[in-house]
Amino acid sequence: MKIDSIKNGIVIDHISAGNSMRLYYLLHLDTLECPVALIQNAASNKSGKKDIIKIDGEWELNLDVLGYVDSAVTVNIIKDGKIVEKITPSMPQTLENVLFCKNPRCITGVEQELPHIFKLTDPKKRIYRCLYCESKA
Amino acid sequence: MKHLIDIKDFSTQELDALIRVAKDIMKHPENYAHKCAGKKLATLFFEPSTRTRLSFEAAMYELGGHVLGFSEADSSSAAKGESVADTARIVSCYADIIAMRHPKEGAPLVAAMNCPIPVINAGDGGHNHPTQTLTDLLSISVEKGRLDNMTIGLCGDLKFGRTVHSLIAAMSEYSGIKFVLISPEELKLPGYVKDILKSKNIPFEQTASLEESMPKLDILYMTRVQRERFFNEEDYLRLKNSYILTPQKLHNAKEDLCILHPLPRVNEISTAVDSDPRACYFKQALYGKYIRMALILKLLEVE
Known part of the structure; x- marks a missing residue:
């Protein structure tokens, strides 16, 4: 190449x-x-x-x-x-199975088949949080 | 169809409407005694919580409805490895509304996303407990006659206390609210909750002294300082008694102060305070039943 x-x-x-x-x-x-x-x-x-x-x-x-x-x-x-x-890609509102929640208390930690979904909660600071437990990405 | 997973799911107008209905139920319980006849509430408690579960069950019975469910994960299909989503789907075949407590954060949301009946989050780990916040709002509204223009003291564990964070979020929507945040250095309110206050220009002060703050408070919301939150035993022993409410500490408090506590209490409010007319924490538990009745009616869309 x-x-x-x-x-x-x-x-x-x-x-x-x-x-x-x-x-x-x-x-x-x-x-x-x-x-x-x-x-x-x-x-x-x-x-x-x-x-x-x-x-x-x-x-x-x-x-x-x-x-x-x-x-x-x-x-x-x-x-x-x-x-x-x-x-020019813009910041997505949600991310599915791109990031994985690291909070051990999150339901995604025990239910393996759940999609890991993160939502954009603060566009200025580019903060995404887990849909389920709201932990920061 | 609506669920209650997070207190933010409801607008201030919806919260006010719920409080109005709850107050009407308190005045005229007979008008509501058959509102939910033929309806069933499923209480899915994957971890024990006697007070919350009994409060939900009493609420449904007083509306003339029925209750089914379980009170610990061992006696449910979760013990066999069934997912929350499947449990919710199956239960929706047998009940009209679900109240779910689960040790894992986000489990009630998973249930809500996967079943065709309303789901109420009755506590998901250390994350959300919106019906406690509803209880707190009704308690303040009944005891003070308003939800605006007051100084609210929050005392104890402000770092990990989910009830404190939710109450701040809910009360921040009303005008004229000031917060006094009373805690040891180690258990101060997290920055992201303070950011909510700053973004809404809500005045707050942080202090370590309960006694000094007392004269300005209209509401004193007590929480427990837990030993396991401290890095060393010395700090815990040094601080634990500072945040025990005693009759002596109330000597300079307002006469119409309202003392609240999400319960269970361990030793953070001396039993000698219980007979003080300003102690509202046992009435608060009763208000919890009425607001849950109003919530069930709203989510079942019963007129």
């Missing part, structure tokens, strides 16, 4: 430096079979340094995860070597 030339795929750009590994796992990119490139500390005119993730293959991206982790991110959808769509 040439990192700078994707034909059909996704480029997640302007990731705040240091956030790419977190995104990599939250998006489950480790389970993909197509080439995935993760670039850390690339030069950025806006912020000095940024991370970039390039996925060389068509794949349904969970924009909620991106909006949750990093509001600076932009997503470029590449088709036939050209950017056909640019997306």
Whole structure:
């Protein structure tokens, strides 16, 4: 894979430096079979340094995860070597099975089949709380 | 259809309406004696809580309804590993409304999300206990004749006390409320609850002295200082007696002070205070039955 030339795929750009590994796992990119490139500390005119993730293959991206982790991110959808769509993910109101409640007293700790749902309770401070026990993410 | 999982599920207008109905029930219980005839309340208590369960059961009986359920997890299908969602679904085939207590936080919400009948949270671990807050609101309203323009002292364990946090959230909706937060340093109100007060510009002061605060209080809400909350025994021994209410500490209190406590009391209110006309905590338990009657009527949409 040439990192700078994707034909059909996704480029997640302007990731705040240091956030790419977190995104990599939250998006489950480790389970993909197509080439995935993760670039850390690339030069950025806006912020000095940024991370970039390039996925060389068509794949349904969970924009909620991106909006949750990093509001600076932009997503470029590449088709036939050209950017056909640019997306700026916003902070999602709810996250399902992205975060997992760590409160040992939460019902999700004993009932394994329950979806782990977090709700945005303070957009300014970017605080999400467990739907069931209200513990902070 | 509505559930009561968190006190925030009800608007101030809905809370006021519930209080009005509860007061009417107190005045004219005979008018309500058959309102729930043919209806069944399921009390699903996955952990024991005698007072809350009996209060719900008495409430339903006084409305002419019936009660079924269990009072500990061992005697329920949970002991066989059934999920809360499945238990709620099954119970909804046999009852019209559920009151659930569960040691795990969020369990009543799971029940509400999975069954077609109203669910009342009767306490989920250390998380929410909205019918205690309803009880507190009715107690204040009856004893003081209002829910606005008063100074409320909250004393004891303000850090872990869920009843305190819910009461602050509910009372913050009324005008002219001031809070005096009386606790040892180790058990101060958490920052996120103070943030609610700050965001609504509600005046509050923090102090460690119950005696100094006493003259300004209209309500004194006592809670228990629990030994297990302290990191070391010395601190507990040093502080535990500071927050025991005695007749001596009431000498400079207002004559119309109203003393409340969610109960059970251990030693934080001396029994010598019980005969003081300002002691309202046993009446508070009675008010709990009336507000639960009003709640059952509302959730069952009985006119």
